[in-house]
Amino acid sequence: MASKFWAAASSEESEEEVTSSSEESSSASDDGSSSGSDSDSSSSSSSSSGSSQKKGASRFLMGSSDSESEDERRVVRSSKDKAHDELRATCGDIKNKMHINDWAAIQTLFDKLNKQMERTQKLTQSLGVPRAYIRMMCELEDFLNKTLAEKPKLSPTNTRALTRMKQTLRKHNAAFVEQMQIFRENPVYETEEEEAPSPSESERGDESERELNTEEEEEAKFKQVRTGVVQRPKDKILSMDPKEITYEMVQKKLGEIAMARGKTTRVDRQEHIEMLTYLAGVTKGPVQKVEILINVITVTFDMNQPTQNAMTVPNWNRCAQTMFDIMALLSDNRQISLTDSPPEEERQEEPEAGAPTLVWGNLGAFLERLDDEWNGSLKTLDPHANEYMDRLKDEAVLLALAQKVSEYLEAQGELAKLAGVALKRIQHFYYKTDVVYSAMRKLALQQAQESAQAQEPAPAAEAEVMDGEEVEGATELIVVKIPADFTLPESCAELVEQLARVVYQHGNDNQKGAAMLCTVYFRCIRDDFYGGRDMLLMSRIQDQTSQLDAKMQVLFNRTIAQLGLSAFRAGLIYECHQCLMDLYGTGRVKELLAQGIQQHRFQEKTPEQEAAERRRQVPFHMHINLELLESTYLISAMLLEVPAMATLQSSDGRKRIISKPLRRLMDNYDRQSFTGPPENVRDHVMAAVRSLSTGDWRRAYQYATALTCWNLLPQKEAVLGMLRSKMQEEGLRTYMLAYGRFYSSLSIAQLCDMFELPERKVHAVVSRLIADDGLPASHDQPTGTVVVHHVEPTRLQTLAGTFSDKASLLVDLNERALAMRTGALHADEDDGDGRRGQDGAQGGRRTRMGGRLGGAGGFGRGGRGGRGGGRYGDRERGSGFMPESGFGGGVFGRGRGRRQNTQRDDSNMTQLGFAARRRA
Structure with a gap:
């Protein structure tokens, strides 16, 4: 009995054994049979007895059925192995179809193979490409070229499939060029492996280990080629004695790094920066050092693409500090000049001291790129976090750098570039009020003073890089130090006027237009409405708005919005409404001011358009408060529209619409069955409109002043006082137009008490209504009344x-x-x-x-x-x-x-x- 039990157990274990190949399964079965030879007879007898019973629950315990062979074993394989087997099977089907020139089937199998390839990579969680797939691509490409060269007679279906396969394979194999090239240099075919003589067991184990290692190395090589990161040993020049490094060796390395620019694969930019940083310390003269520092900036710029993400803060700091080092070298060596065109001949030795030398470089372009990267980084940060405020402090670095570049360009006589740098400086000042400018100036001067008191002029990061440590850890310690001689004038207006004069004298048309708009914006935020308006009208830039680029159009819209706010603060309601009505008439205020992206119901934008609009956005600290802008526009429209509505009622339905957006809001407000207390800006304005239309100016004034956006105005009390007087005047005008026809006469004194206006003001408002034929009345001075004439037209x-x-x-x-x-x-x-x-x-x-x-x-x-x-x-x-x-x-x-x-x-x-x- 015991022998039967153990025999059954051994048979079940042999049936459930997991193997990866037919040879392993057969060897395992041989080992099992040799170890269990004593129980062969018992196991055979048990199997025979079990086979005779085919009913009941015992049949599920049978070792095998009658239809199954004794040599067959159940094989359990992993999903990865199954995926690789399916991939190889599809490759075999493609080879079979290649023998009969069935290109229609080849095309179908090729699509199937690509899907299997994606599934295989997901299962293996690897970026590498299987060798079987690369082998199939090589064979398919060779067969396609052979077929095109022989030009066989094919059916129309196969001809169309061949043409399509030619186009598809050419695009598809472009991503596997390097892998296919490596495979062609060292091809390994499965047929050669199968035809090899079978070695002994020990030799087979050694060879399998070697093959496994070789395959792992090949897969790692393919993965490196695929990802574009290849580990290389460090250059021997980094371990050489600085005294042994010659001028030619440094120039040769510079040429190699310059040749690597533009390549996207198998290039380690960080390694280039490490090499250039080391070479900057072993140069043989100032000219060569300037060249190396310029290459440091260009390689750092190549590390990221502005269309995808902004430059990291360590890289930005490195570029800024490198530009300060370049400016220091240029100030100490006046014979070195930068030019936009590269030199025709390469220098073989350092020029003589004092000899005029031209070096390729454009400081204005470097400054503009740094400014764009700084703005781009601000757009990606949360404006309510501390990181945003910390990043804003780097503006002082940009201003100091721009001042240094301006001084150099002015000394070199490059006036066209000087105008571009001056415009960049204006764009950092035109939106700042006096309070903000004073705070920024204080911070910048404090940073300059700290730099002057520092004992170590060189940054610690540069010293660490010279010691050969990792650059990634060193860049975190880079701190840009503002030169001690950096200054800012106390008056921001004088500085902006001086910079604008430089742009007007030496800039092109676009630069002049941008400088003019910035100047108008600058005047408007300082309540100089008439000065900004006159400058804008004299420029005639509104006639060329359709020819302006996107940035100029955004700047123009921002200037017009600020002009409207300035007019409102000055009490010019009509001018404010005229400035803001077209901004709000489109319903896309955020987009026009580049302060956000609005989703519209009937408009779909491509990802390219959305990316372009996001790049066009202005940073948060430059935003114009949209709530304040909306309140200003709606209140100015209310003060103009409510008297017009009263005129409409008294003139037999004549149409006169001043503000369509306000009329649209009023219609929606009137259609509501229930209106609760006002919550947002529009609710407050609609409630004020209803009150003012009946002449109740006090309630309208309460609704208007309940808005919290007035706290953003520095002269809040003056603006609210102006708004009160306007409410009183328009309330009087509306009351006279709406209800004047119901009176035979009105007392001037009573009107003064109702609207809290002086008698002179009431007399002026009523006289204006009579003169404009809006009110059929006349003054009776002895009695101090306004006599209304009830004469209807015939x-x-x-x-x-x-x-x-x-x-x-x-x-x-x-x-x-x-x-x-x-x-x-x-x-x-x-x-x-x-x-x-x-x-x-x-x-x-x-x-x-x-x-x-x-x-x-x-x-x-x-x-x-x-x-x-x-x-x-x-x-x-x-x-x-x-x-x-x-x-x-x-x-x-x-x-x-x-x-x-x-x-x-x-x-x-x-x-x-x-x-x-x-x-x-």
Whole structure:
């Protein structure tokens, strides 16, 4: 009984044995049979007895069935081995199809092979490529070239498959060129391995170990080629005595590093930086040292791509410190000059002391790249974290470096490059208020003082690199030291004006335009609205907005937004609304100001467009507060729109819309069935609109001042006082227009008490309404009242007004149709003939930023002006401020001003009606 039990156990263990090849399984079975020879008879008897019983639960304990052979074993293989077997099987199928020129099947199997290849790499978790796959690619490429050379007769299906396979394989094998080249140099075929004589067991074990090691080395080599990182032994020049290193050896290494630029694989930039840092300490003269330091900057720039990610802080610090070292060498050796063109002949020895020498390099381009990398790093950081504030402190390094480069370029007489550096310096100052500039100046001077007090001029990182330690650990210790002679003037206005003068004298058109916009922005944040407005109008840059690049368009939009905020702080409500209305008319304020990306329902952007827009964004510390901007625009629109709505009610439904965004918000607000207390900016403004439309200026003022964005203004009390007076005036005007017709007379004293205005101001507002024919009334000075005239226009007067409107519209359409037919639309508009005489003053007053903002010229659309304003005023035909990214609708670019003809016709009709009434 015991022998039967152990025999059954041995048979079950032999059946469940796990093997990797047929030879191992057979040898294992031989060993098992030899060890268990005593129990052969018992096991055979048990198997025979078990085979005779085929019913019941005992049949599941049988060793084998009758249909199975005794030599077969169940093999359990891992998923990795199965994946490799499937890969080899597909390669075998491709070889079989190659013998019969079945290119349609080859194409199908090729796609299957690539999918199996991806699955194999996921299972093995390796970046390497199996040798069987590389072997198949080589054979398939050779067979394809052979077939194309022989040009056999194939069926149309196979011909199309061959053509497609030719294009597909060429693109596919481009990623495996180096692996295929290594395989062709040392091919190993499976057939050769199979035909080799079988050695003994000990020799087989040794050979398997050697083959395993060889395969591991080959896989590691393929992985290195695939990832582009190849470990190489360090150059022998690093271990040589510095005295043995000659000038030619250093130049040779510089040439090798220069030749490696542009390559993306099998190049270790960190090793190049280590080599250049070492060579900088063993140079034979200042000229060669300047060349090495310039190569350090270029190699560091090559370590990252600006379109993907920003430069790391250690690399940025290394570049900045290297540029300071270059500036120190150039100041000590005046005979060395930098040039944009590389020298024609390589130097074989160090030039003589004092001899003029040209070295390739462009300090202005290096400075611009550092500035871009600094801005890029700020965009990737959280603006509310401490890292952002720490990174902002590096701005002092940029300013000190820009000052040094400016001094060098001015001494060399390179005025064109000097203008570019001056513009970069302006772009660091134009958005700063006096308080921010003072804080930055104090920090920069403190850093310069600390650098002057430091005893060790060389950074510790450079000393560690010279000792041969790892560069990655050394770069963390690099601290850029600002030169001790770095200074900043106390007045930021004088500095910006001086730099702008340099750009105006020596810069190109784009640089001059950018400097002008920065200067306007600088004046606006200091409440010089009229100075900024006049400079902007004289530049005529609004006429070329469609030709500007994306950065200039963003700067123009930011300047216009700041101009509107300046006008609001000065109490110029109409000018503020005209500046901001087109920014908010498009509904894409964030995109226009480059302060974020908005997702639109009916617009999809490609990844390239999104990446370009993200690169165009401005850092957080340069943002204009959107809540303050929205509050300013909506309140200015409210102060203009509410009296217009009252005029609309009292004039029998004539259409006059000043702010479409505000009207849209009002319609949505009126359609709501339930309105709770105001929460955001729009809710507060809508509640203020409702209160002001009834003349309740006190409640409207409470809603407007409840906004928290007013705390961002340094002159908060003055702005709120101005807003209070504007609310009182517009409340009086709205009350008179909406409810004046219900009175026979109104007391001036009572109006003064209701709106808390002086009698002189109330008299001025009412007189203006009477003069503009908005209120049919007159002053009764003895009694101190305003007498309202309840005279309705006659039927004839009403028909005359309607006829005047239709006739004016008909003339306008005929002129436009004739102009489009003859193609003289733009020529007629540019002639500026206008409606000679009667509508000149009114047209110039209704230009986009005409009237107070721009006189007869002005910015945008308007009524038909005289010669000064052009036929349609001085308008913008903007086709959108932003380029390919879908920025629609241009600032100051929404029309040609003929839309304002209705206002002129409305005023004509009113004049006609009331004139006839007076005559009656």
